[in-house]
Amino acid sequence: MTLILDHASSSRASSHGLVHEALRLAGAAFKRLGALIAAEIDRRQTMHLLEFDAHALKDMGISHSDVEGALLVPINRKPSHALAARRAEARRAEHAKALEAAAALRDEHVRIS
Numbered sequence: 001m002t003l004i005l006d007h008a009s010s011s012r013a014s015s016h017g018l019v020h021e022a023l024r025l026a027g028a029a030f031k032r033l034g035a036l037i038a039a040e041i042d043r044r045q046t047m048h049l050l051e052f053d054a055h056a057l058k059d060m061g062i063s064h065s066d067v068e069g070a071l072l073v074p075i076n077r078k079p080s081h082a083l084a085a086r087r088a089e090a091r092r093a094e095h096a097k098a099l100e101a102a103a104a105l106r107d108e109h110v111r112i113s
Contacts, residue, residue, distance in 0.1 A: 035076060042078040046070060049083075061087050 049057065049067045057063055062083060070083035 032076075039076055039078050042080050043071065043075075046079040046083060061090065 046067065049062070050064060052060075054064060057067070066083060066086050067079075070079040070086065073079055073082045
């Protein structure tokens with residue numbers, strides 16, 4: 001009798017493990033599907049930026065080529081994140097250029113004085 005109960009509880013534990021693993025895999029699949037859907041929605045919204053003229057995009061600190069480049073990211077990534085990263089890099093470059101110009105002016109002022 002003990003042997004039969006041990007086998008039955010072992011079988012239940014095994015099937016419980018399989019159910020748990022199946023639920024885990026299903027959860028992971030739904031999470032990836034959700035991420036793909038979110039990326040597609042983001043891609044469509046980012047594509048609308050191409051409808052703006054160059055002046056409007058420049059006011060936002062981006063260009064048509066920035067938007068087009070952002071749309072080249074893999075389908076599981078959000079283009080707006082790539083666009084934000086491009087803009088952040090451009091801001092850093094502008095800041096570094098402004099610092100260099102300020103340093104050059106300061107050096108010129110010191111040299112003249």
